[in-house]
Amino acid sequence: MxxxxxxxxxxxxxxxxxxxxxxxxxxxxxxxxxxxxxxxxxxxxxxxxxxxxxxxxxxxxxxxxxxxxxxxxxxxxxxxxxxxxxxxxxxxxxxxxxxxxxxxxxxxxxxxxxxxxxxxxxxxxxxxxxxxxxxxxxxxxxxxxxxxxxxxxxxxxxxxxxxxxxxxxxxxxxxxxxxxxxxxxxxxxxxxADLPPPLTHSIRNMQAELSHNFSIPELAAMSNTSKATLNRLFRKYLNTSPQAYLNSLRMENAKNLIRRGNLSFKEIAEQLGFRNSLYFSTSFKKYTGVAPSEFRKECGTSE
Structure with a gap:
């Protein structure tokens, strides 16, 4: 050709x-x-x-x-x-x-x-x-x-x-x-669209309330399923646990909020349900490999 x-x-x-x-x-x-x-x-x-x-x-x-x-x-x-x-x-x-x-x-x-x-x-x-x-x-x-x-x-x-x-x-x-x-x-x-209804329902609940610290029993009850079934669905379809999935949603949201540059790290931590900015910074670095302050510099924004 x-x-x-x-x-x-x-x-x-x-x-x-x-x-x-x-x-x-x-x-x-x-x-x-x-x-x-x-x-x-x-x-x-x-x-x-x-x-x-x-x-x-x-x-x-x-x-x-x-x-x-x-x-x-x-x-x-x-x-x-x-x-x-x-x-x-x-x-x-x-x-x-x-x-x-x-x-x-x-x-x-x-x-x-x-x-x-x-x-x-x-x-x-x-x-x-x-x-x-x-x-x-x-x-x-x-x-x-x-x-x-x-x-x-x-x-x-x-x-x-x-x-x-x-x-x-x-x-x-x-x-x-x-x-x-x-x-x-x-x-x-x-x-x-192609996920089982209990899994879809749990994900949407997490997305709607990122500041809420959902427990597995709570998510299971809201999705009308058992704790064991919910854990199994997360592992089978998403290769992760419910807690880890919630953390990934929070961290991806945190990255977007940092890029915008209009919120302090304390405000971001509160918005995403972390008990303080230190715990947020530790979780963020563990997830991304860099501290929030370093990530903000890379994005060209300032607090």
């Missing part, structure tokens, strides 16, 4: 380019394409630069090398194959793929040799922090049984980018944040 004559095409920076066969465009039908560039200051923070709807047919491939944007690609029909960081994913209808900034991604036809997809490219200095904070940094694929709501969000961006109405810039940027936050919440819901 790589023996086919290819061209190199500069993208948004001198370090980014695409590789593809010379006849690549013959396999693509552009249904709709919208863009809105350089909308200061919103495009510096978080901004949807490009929207496209395409169909691709036949045998083709494309390498997107060191692309600087987050690209969200929704499959409406057909199939597509993606490879990123050595991981290959075969996408079908309702699948959403994350092409992360700075990565090199190979995209190619699947055996059916047809795909109809929507694509949204997002830029901005807040993007990296947002993906990390919302636990989407290593997310590559999400599978939606019903992707109607997601498709509607894409269509809304198409209209916003197409009209380019003065005064809609703040709304457009805010819609971008809403989309990413909605995807993060959808990821959490999808991850719980």
């Amino acid at each position: 790589d023996g086919i004559e290819t061209i190199e095409k500069a993208e948004t920076s001198r370090h980014s380019y695409d590789r593809f066969p010379k006849n690549y465009l013959k396999h693509m039908k552009n249904i709709r394409s919208e863009h809105w560039y350089d909308v200061f200051p919103f495009s510096l923070a978080l901004w949807p630069q490009n929207y496209s709807e395409t169909e691709r047919m036949g045998s083709w491939w494309r390498d997107r090398c060191n692309y600087p944007l987050l690209t969200l690609e929704l499959i409406l029909d057909g199939e597509l194959v993606y490879e990123q960081e050595g991981i290959v994913h075969h996408l079908h209808q309702g699948d959403l793929y994350f092409s992360h900034p700075g990565n090199t991604i190979r995209i190619k036809n699947a055996p059916c040799k047809y795909v109809h997809q929507l694509q949204l490219c997002i830029a901005g200095s807040l993007l990296k922090l947002l993906l990390e904070t919302l636990d989407l940094k290593k997310t590559y694929l999400m599978k939606f049984r019903d992707f109607t709501a997601l498709e509607e969000r894409y269509r809304e961006f198409a209209e916003l980018l197409g009209k380019k109405e003065p005064g809609s810039e703040a709304l457009t940027s805010a819609k971008t944040y809403e989309l990413i936050a909605w995807l993060a919440e959808s990821k959490r819901e999808l991850s719980l």
Whole structure:
């Protein structure tokens, strides 16, 4: 496949380019394409630069090398194959793929040799922090049984980018944040969808009250199951204990609160149910390998 004559095409920076066969465009039908560039200051923070709807047919491939944007690609029909960081994913209808900034991604036809997809490219200095904070940094694929709501969000961006109405810039940027936050919440819901009800119920109780020191008997009673069964479910499906899982929820939440930089360590400890800031600091260092103060320095925030 790589023996086919290819061209190199500069993208948004001198370090980014695409590789593809010379006849690549013959396999693509552009249904709709919208863009809105350089909308200061919103495009510096978080901004949807490009929207496209395409169909691709036949045998083709494309390498997107060191692309600087987050690209969200929704499959409406057909199939597509993606490879990123050595991981290959075969996408079908309702699948959403994350092409992360700075990565090199190979995209190619699947055996059916047809795909109809929507694509949204997002830029901005807040993007990296947002993906990390919302636990989407290593997310590559999400599978939606019903992707109607997601498709509607894409269509809304198409209209916003197409009209380019003065005064809609703040709304457009805010819609971008809403989309990413909605995807993060959808990821959490999808991850719980196939778990046994007692386990799902316990996790949701923990997430709703991180400051509460749940005991196993308490969680078991709230989930209408026995202590032994609840322990077994946590071990079988999550490879951990209920207490360790609660601690991980608290620690991940603590990392996000520290990144924001608007709370003291004492306030964070109180919010997450630790009896004092010293105990919180000890637990945080044990979980992350660094003290909260060091983590805050690494994030570039100050108490």
